Amino acid sequence: MAVLVVAAHDNKSVRANVANAVAAATKLDSDVHVLVAGKDCGEAARSAAALQGVTKVLHVEDAAYANWLAEDIAPLVVKLAPNYSHVVMAADSVGKNVAPRVAALLDVGQVSEAIQIVSPDTFVRPIYAGNAMATVQSGDKVKVLTIRPTNFKAVGTGGSAPIEQIGGEGGKGLSSYVGAELSKSERPELTSAKIVVSGGRGMGSGENFKIIEALADKLGAGVGASRAAVDAGYVPNDYQVGQTGKVVAPDLYIAVGISGAIQHLAGMKDSKTIVAINKDEEAPIFQVADYGIVGDLFQIVPELTAAVGKK
Amino acid sequence: MKVLVAVKRVIDYNVKIRVKADNTGVETANVKMSMNPFDEIAVEEAIRMKEKGAATEIIAFSAGPAQCQETIRTALAMGADRGILVQTDAELQPLAVAKLLKAVVDKEQPGLVIVGKQAIDDDSNATGQMLAALLGWSQGTFANKLNVADGSIEVKREVDGGLENIKLKMPAVITTDLRLNEPRYASLPNIMKAKKKPIETLAPDALGVDVAPRLKVLKVEEPPKRKAGIKVKTVAELVDKLKNEAGVI
Ligand SMILES: Cc1cc2nc3c(=O)[nH]c(=O)nc-3n(C[C@H](O)[C@H](O)[C@H](O)COP(=O)(O)OP(=O)(O)OC[C@H]3O[C@@H](n4cnc5c(N)ncnc54)[C@H](O)[C@@H]3O)c2cc1C
Numbered sequence: 028m029a030v031l032v033v034a035a036h037d038n039k040s041v042r043a044n045v046a047n048a049v050a051a052a053t054k055l056d057s058d059v060h061v062l063v064a065g066k067d068c069g070e071a072a073r074s075a076a077a078l079q080g081v082t083k084v085l086h087v088e089d090a091a092y093a094n095w096l097a098e099d100i101a102p103l104v105v106k107l108a109p110n111y112s113h114v115v116m117a118a119d120s121v122g123k124n125v126a127p128r129v130a131a132l133l134d135v136g137q138v139s140e141a142i143q144i145v146s147p148d149t150f151v152r153p154i155y156a157g158n159a160m161a162t163v164q165s166g167d168k169v170k171v172l173t174i175r176p177t178n179f180k181a182v183g184t185g186g187s188a189p190i191e192q193i194g195g196e197g198g199k200g201l202s203s204y205v206g207a208e209l210s211k212s213e214r215p216e217l218t219s220a221k222i223v224v225s226g227g228r229g230m231g232s233g234e235n236f237k238i239i240e241a242l243a244d245k246l247g248a249g250v251g252a253s254r255a256a257v258d259a260g261y262v263p264n265d266y267q268v269g270q271t272g273k274v275v276a277p278d279l280y281i282a283v284g285i286s287g288a289i290q291h292l293a294g295m296k297d298s299k300t301i302v303a304i305n306k307d308e309e310a311p312i313f314q315v316a317d318y319g320i321v322g323d324l325f326q327i328v329p330e331l332t333a334a335v336g337k338k
Numbered sequence: 339m340k341v342l343v344a345v346k347r348v349i350d351y352n353v354k355i356r357v358k359a360d361n362t363g364v365e366t367a368n369v370k371m372s373m374n375p376f377d378e379i380a381v382e383e384a385i386r387m388k389e390k391g392a393a394t395e396i397i398a399f400s401a402g403p404a405q406c407q408e409t410i411r412t413a414l415a416m417g418a419d420r421g422i423l424v425q426t427d428a429e430l431q432p433l434a435v436a437k438l439l440k441a442v443v444d445k446e447q448p449g450l451v452i453v454g455k456q457a458i459d460d461d462s463n464a465t466g467q468m469l470a471a472l473l474g475w476s477q478g479t480f481a482n483k484l485n486v487a488d489g490s491i492e493v494k495r496e497v498d499g500g501l502e503n504i505k506l507k508m509p510a511v512i513t514t515d516l517r518l519n520e521p522r523y524a525s526l527p528n529i530m531k532a533k534k535k536p537i538e539t540l541a542p543d544a545l546g547v548d549v550a551p552r553l554k555v556l557k558v559e560e561p562p563k564r565k566a567g568i569k570v571k572t573v574a575e576l577v578d579k580l581k582n583e584a585g586v587i
């Protein structure tokens with residue numbers, strides 16, 4: 028049976044992590060369909076059709092799906108689900124919102140944030156902030172899973188899967204979309220950036236994050252933060268890296284003024300190379316850092332910015 | 339309006355957990371247990387609603403072994419009015435918890451259910467969404483700010499790109515995110531008073547819920563350990579290592 032990947036998108040294209048979800052899906056079955064639902068999302072459907080490994084795109088135009096309200100999108104997925112062995116979503120704020128609702132409507136469990144597919148019914152998922160790895164087996168007829176994008180190498184483009192138009196289910200009228208306050212940034216998106224520079228409580232203020240941004244811009248990096256920095260209001264919530272924030276696994280992660288609490292490590296310890304800048308040589312972050320430098324961040328960060336080559 | 343809050347007993351977030359030697363799970367004997375931090379936020383939010391007159395009664399729900407009483411007591415000491423414990427030693431997965439919550443909702447008819455976005459032990463991030471599905475209610479996940487305005491509730495949500503505002507028809511299920519509020523500590527007099535507040539104990543059977551797990555845990559293992567690297571003395575040395583050793587810049 029085929030696998031259904033439910034894709035989040037911005038109408039123009041599917042999210043980058045859909046390529047990771049498709050990669051996970053291809054490990055389940057060779058027949059991978061992608062659902063692209065929304066209003067005026069034809070371009071996004073075409074972007075899904077171009078992903079390698081996709082065998083069909085289901086394109087749904089219905090105003091009810093314009094803002095991805097879980098109450099409306101879940102019944103659509105539930106209607107399609109009996110034709111599939113698995114429903115897969117990326118474990119981002121859309122997948123985490125929608126997939127459990129789909130699972131409960133189907134009366135099946137959800138495998139949350141799978142990091143490895145052992146077989147079509149067996150998955151590895153992190154628990155306790157990644158301090159334990161559970162191998163779980165699902166006996167449900169349709170398996171609903173979210174996957175952690177950083178653990179599945181994105182498929183490439185160049186494919187040309189057929190696009191089938193299907194009808195929508197309309198809205199349920201339970202919820203309505205009011206608007207968004209999105210953080211504006213020209214920088215690479217945190218979860219797909221090759222380099223991430225993150226600041227913690229040690230930054231002392233939002234103003235001081237300028238030195239993090241200067242370094243990030245020099246490196247072409249995304250900017251992240253610890254929970255402490257977000258709670259203190261230095262940076263917006265979507266910068267948070269960790270167990271309860273975003274999971275990143277860039278080639279290079281630079282932690283500045285971050286102590287290295289397990290909840291933070293949960294979001295970045297799969298990075299290829301980790302650099303820690305901290306004035307406390309005992310800080311736990313040094314236990315996971317490939318390169319640590321002990322000292323005052325206000326001196327080291329500008330020096331580092333000056334020393335790295337132009338991007 | 340009654341508000342139902344879910345409070346889960348979990349290993350305290352400060353505890354460094356250990357995987358059991360036989361790989362069946364995580365060592366829970368003799369470790370400090372606490373209320374899931376996201377549930378403290380849920381309780382706090384309900385109390386604030388009551389203080390503002392938007393809620394009339396707060397019921398704290400927990401499912402699990404007898405010791406979950408303590409977790410409910412903590413909620414009562416913070417300001418919840420009464421507790422419901424669904425007592426079972428069975429392993430509970432999110433769908434089962436959602437079904438137990440639904441049975442309690444059917445009985446109590448709250449106008450709002452507030453749960454944590456994620457339990458910090460199993461990290462499923464699923465129970466609230468599943469409950470909303472089973473009830474056919476609206477869901478406001480990852481809530482950063484709530485505003486109850488007759489018959490509906492405005493929810494500011496923490497999403498990937500920042501914040502999103504939605505409006506839900508009541509009754510609704512809310513899941514809390516970290517910035518919704520800062521939970522209070524229970525005062526000593528309130529801890530004393532909480533001892534007299536009622537806790538009703540029910541069995542899953544009495545609620546007609548089958549809690550059998552849907553996911554079979556085959557094994558639980560330690561993750562691969564990352565080993566500490568080296569400390570460099572100067573920025574020049576760091577840049578050299580990043581360029582020539584790691585090859586990442
Ligand atoms: C339920 C729950 C969920 C959580 N989820 C997350 C999560 O997803 N992500 C997350 O990050 N945290 C999370 N946390 C919080 C986590 O436990 C820590 O409190 C947090 O990560 C600490 O942030 P920090 O390292 O910036 O601050 P601190 O621990 O205060 O560390 C600041 C560091 O900066 C250093 N420093 C200060 N000044 C300077 C200077 N001038 N130069 C150099 N170094 C300096 C200090 O030596 C210190 O090591 C969660 C906690 C709970 C309870």
Ligand SMILES: Cc1cc2nc3c(=O)[nH]c(=O)nc-3n(C[C@H](O)[C@H](O)[C@H](O)COP(=O)(O)OP(=O)(O)OC[C@H]3O[C@@H](n4cnc5c(N)ncnc54)[C@H](O)[C@@H]3O)c2cc1C
Pocket residue numbers: 154161344345346347362363364366374376377399400401402428429430431432435452453454455456457458459460461462463464465466555557558
């Ligand atoms: C490897 C492994 C080992 C396990 N070992 C045990 C074990 O030793 N003992 C055991 O009891 N379970 C065990 N479980 C089951 C696991 O704890 C359940 O899956 C869990 O109860 C529900 O998932 P969650 O807490 O991650 O849900 P989430 O969806 O992340 O929880 C979100 C919110 O739902 C509410 N909620 C969830 N559960 C409850 C509850 N029980 N009572 C009140 N509110 C709740 C809370 O408000 C919580 O903030 C294990 C699971 C695995 C995979």
